[in-house]
Amino acid sequence: QVQLVESGGGLVQPGGSLRLSCAASRSIFGINVMGWYRQAPGKQRELVASITSGGSTNYADSVKGRFTISRDNAKNTMYLQMNSLKPEDTAVYYCNVVTLGNNYWGKGTLVTVSS
16 A cells, blocks of 8 residues: 655745645655646546656646656655646645556645635
8 A cells, every 4th residue: 555645735826836745655666657636626636747657757738838747766755846826726736646556645735826
């Protein structure tokens, strides 16, 4: 099993930045794909960004050029750097990993973009 704990959310003004962290309870070295998802009120959960063990990344069109996903295997942590935030980025952000056929989620961290 893997426990995931997100942190770094909060209230930020439009145009601001936040960095989310996802700390895993065990080594992420062998986990091929890790990702960040988000769910806004009244909407379905959507993929924001993903990263493979080799460092390949994938982004939703809505965040390309503004968000950067990364992982630090030595710290068992994944990050999401979010710049130029917009009100439509407001959501609960979830960390996700799939390993050995099992799907694991964190409890989420709330990001609110508002003036």
